[in-house]
Amino acid sequence: MAIRRKKITVVGAGFTGATTALMLAQKELGDVVLVDIPQLENPTKGKALDMLEASPVQGFDANITGTANYEDTAGSDIVIITAGIARKPGMSRDDLVNTNAGIVKSVCENVKKYCPESIVIILSNPVDAMTYVANKTLGFPKNRVIGQSGVLDTARYCTFIAQELNVSVEDVRGFVLGGHGDDMVPLVRYSNVGGIPIEKLIPSERIEAIVQRTRTGGGEIVNLLGNGSAYYAPAASLVQMTEAIIKDKKRIIPAIALLEGEYGYNNLFMGVPTLLGGNGIEKIFELELLPEEKAALDKSAQSVRSVIEVVTV
Numbered sequence: 001m002a003i004r005r006k007k008i009t010v011v012g013a014g015f016t017g018a019t020t021a022l023m024l025a026q027k028e029l030g031d032v033v034l035v036d037i038p039q040l041e042n043p044t045k046g047k048a049l050d051m052l053e054a055s056p057v058q059g060f061d062a063n064i065t066g067t068a069n070y071e072d073t074a075g076s077d078i079v080i081i082t083a084g085i086a087r088k089p090g091m092s093r094d095d096l097v098n099t100n101a102g103i104v105k106s107v108c109e110n111v112k113k114y115c116p117e118s119i120v121i122i123l124s125n126p127v128d129a130m131t132y133v134a135n136k137t138l139g140f141p142k143n144r145v146i147g148q149s150g151v152l153d154t155a156r157y158c159t160f161i162a163q164e165l166n167v168s169v170e171d172v173r174g175f176v177l178g179g180h181g182d183d184m185v186p187l188v189r190y191s192n193v194g195g196i197p198i199e200k201l202i203p204s205e206r207i208e209a210i211v212q213r214t215r216t217g218g219g220e221i222v223n224l225l226g227n228g229s230a231y232y233a234p235a236a237s238l239v240q241m242t243e244a245i246i247k248d249k250k251r252i253i254p255a256i257a258l259l260e261g262e263y264g265y266n267n268l269f270m271g272v273p274t275l276l277g278g279n280g281i282e283k284i285f286e287l288e289l290l291p292e293e294k295a296a297l298d299k300s301a302q303s304v305r306s307v308i309e310v311v312t313v
C-alpha cells in the first residue's frame, strides 16, 4: 500500500506563515503548501523554493510549494491560517477584528471547498474571535476548528519562570487559560518546576510580575519590533499543535476550543486545556478554580465576548 506524506497548507506567507512552513518541513511533518494573495504569488513561490533549497543542506525530506491558487491545497490534512494584518505599536489585537474577520472568512470559504476533511488551526488575531469566524464559515465539527493562543502564552510564561530561577525550560510546567488578550489567566497554582510548586520557589511579588509580563508578552514584542508582531514563538507553537495532531500524540495542550458549558460558558471560543490528537481536540479538561481564578477567567471571557459580538459572519 502506498504511504503518502501528510499535506499541510499554511495560508498567509508573511512572517508567521513562512516561519511555520519552514519549521514544519524541518521536522518532516509533511509536504507544505504556502498560500498568499494573487498579488504576492511570485514572492510566495520564491519563499517556498528558497526553503526547499535549504532541504539538502539541513537534510529534511518535505516538499514546499508556494501558490495563490487554492486548487493546490486540495485534500490537505491540516490547514493553518495566518492570513491577515498584524498590529503595530499602540494597537490592541482587537483593533484588527474587522479587517481580519473578512480575510479569515474568505480563506475559510476556500478551505471548506478544497479541504473539507481538514483540521484547521487559526492564528490570525484577535484569535478567539477569528476561531469563531472560522467555525461559522467552515461548518466543520468543533474538534476540527482550533485556535492557537495557549501554547504561545504558556511558552512566554515558562520562559520567564525559567529565567527567574535560572533553571532549564524543560523542567518548567504551567499553563495559561482564557482569551488571548491582556487579561489572560496564567494559572499559578498549577505551575511547577520539576514538580515543585512555583509558589514555594518564587516570592509572590515576583510571581505577580511574571504573570503581568506574560499577559502583555505579545505587546512587549510588538513594541520592540516596531512594525509587526512576534513570529518565531508563534510559529513554534503552531508546529507543536500540528505535530500533536499528525502523530496522534494525545498531548495535553492549551488551545482555543468551542465551549459548550465547560467552565460555565456557552457558545464561546476561548483557551482551555485540551487533549490534542489525530482527531483534533479530543477532549477539554475542566479544572476546579478558586473564586478569584474564576473571576479572572470571567473577565477574560467577557473581553472575548465583546469582540465576538461586533463580528458579522
Ligand SMILES: NC(=O)C1=CN([C@@H]2O[C@H](COP(=O)(O)OP(=O)(O)OC[C@H]3O[C@@H](n4cnc5c(N)ncnc54)[C@H](O)[C@@H]3O)[C@@H](O)[C@H]2O)C=CC1
Pocket: 011, 012, 013, 014, 015, 016, 017, 035, 036, 037, 040, 082, 083, 084, 085, 086, 087, 096, 100, 103, 106, 107, 122, 123, 124, 125, 126, 127, 148, 149, 152, 180, 228, 229, 230, 231, 234
Ligand atoms: N494567535 C497568536 O498567538 C498570534 C497571532 N498572530 C496574528 O497572525 C496574523 C499574521 O501575522 P504575521 O504573519 O506576522 O503578519 P504578516 O503581515 O507578516 O503576514 C500576513 C500575510 O497574510 C497575507 N494575507 C492577507 N490576506 C490574505 C488572504 N485573503 N489570503 C491569503 N493570505 C492573505 C498577507 O499578504 C501577508 O503575507 C496577524 O493577524 C497576527 O496578529 C501573530 C502572532 C501570534
Ligand SMILES: O=C([O-])CC(=O)C(=O)O
Pocket: 086, 087, 093, 125, 152, 180, 217, 218, 219, 221, 222, 229, 230, 234
Ligand atoms: O501580540 C500580537 O499582536 C501577536 C500575538 O498575538 C502575540 O505575539 O501574542
